[in-house]
Amino acid sequence: MTRIEFYSDGLLLKGIFYKGNEELKKYKTIIMCHGFGGVKELLLPKYAEVFSAEGFDVITFDYRGFGDSEGECRIVPEEQIRDILSAIVFANNLEELKENEIVLWGTSLGGSYALKVSTLCDKVSKVYAQITFSNGFRNNTSHLTEEEINKLKKTMDGLLANEVIKNKSLRVNLKKLLSDKQSLEFLEKYGLEFQGAFNIKLPFTTANNINKFSIDEILKNITVPVLLAQADLDIVNLPSEMEYIYNNLNCDKKLIHIDGGHYDVYEGENFKKLISEQIQWFSK
Template structure:
């Protein structure tokens, strides 16, 4: 397997990615390719390399990259605007189409957590995506942020977002919060408490404006456009952040071919043994069926 650091442009920002080429390629051979989409405040050098290597070992060309504002990519720091990230993914597909190692008619997307919402969204709006796999994602951004909060906390969040919008309009400055505060589920708080010790680069302060845009983001509104292209959803049945019910609703709204798998784990367990290998194999089997 060969790996390169690559760059491409998304609107006005230069994005950085890792390009994985499978071993055993013959001269001039073009292979199916997969774009990897990371989570809400993720960066490409955490979690994604495990999946990229497993997909490349299965014979796929793989591109993982940092969304604008994260990791090695340019752009306003730590701003998470769902539709901007969708554009980043679509521009990653365009870059892949231009590569001599890639069969441009066989490009898929795979995403996890927030990327697990982006993968079906991109497939719904971009027919170049021939197969999509989402894991531990969601279909409705408002439910994502509200279901993890009590009724009082929901009202407080709505007041905070309204006040922050007013402040941005009047002063040009808005507030921000760390990911464990914004995505305030017990599993998320526990994960970041440990993860930041090993990977301090995970720290980020996400503008409240991003939360406002997340509340408006609804992959469920476009998932019915994917068929007859293929969609696999892999959810965690004990997920307290991206509730499994959200993926069930996405699945019910989608057309065939489709598949929903529920794993008996929590949101972040999917990134630990043996679930990384198991979930990757589920994705490989799906891509082998619908992308190769």
């Protein structure tokens, strides 16, 4: 493991480089894109350690404003996508990685990012995306009535107006934005170990940014092989969203199912099953 740093839009981003096992060297760099509010120390190391032992070089990093990276703590998909693109440029210019293929690995919100970036950068050779969504608004409002959706829009419009006119931003705890049962159980489980990461406050308009984010229109443009993993009991990012992605891809593709919720992909037999599939897919 080596600590690394690079710039994105002038902001210093911090990351970790896991050097691949030389005896099994694959000449591929896996760039890991974590999800909503994540940091490089949360969940990603267990993957990176397995990948590097199998001969893959791995880069993990914190998006701007999170963890050790510079910037305002907020989630704007377009900004975080530029951070991933900057990570690719960094990897392509690191002497020991410059000959490697680039593989994107994304989980939850990072899965959508990875798919999007594959259409923006011809350096990407493969993508793995798990428990993600294609359309934020469709995913996040499917359980709401029309009246509730209109009320949400009105609230968001008011908050945005306050930001623009009064320079006032309502910031809320992560638990306010990740309030479903599966997410709250996850935050509780890792809360003590990652207090700094979980005690952040984000602009409430973050929800609006996610709702506006969609990759529906670019799925048909993806040409690289894509491996997808769906949690059939996911209530955070709906299984129907994973199926939408799979059905609208025209590239070499595969969809894996696990019998569990959003966070069950990270542990136990599900983790073992999925990472085995990932290693096989990336090794092709």
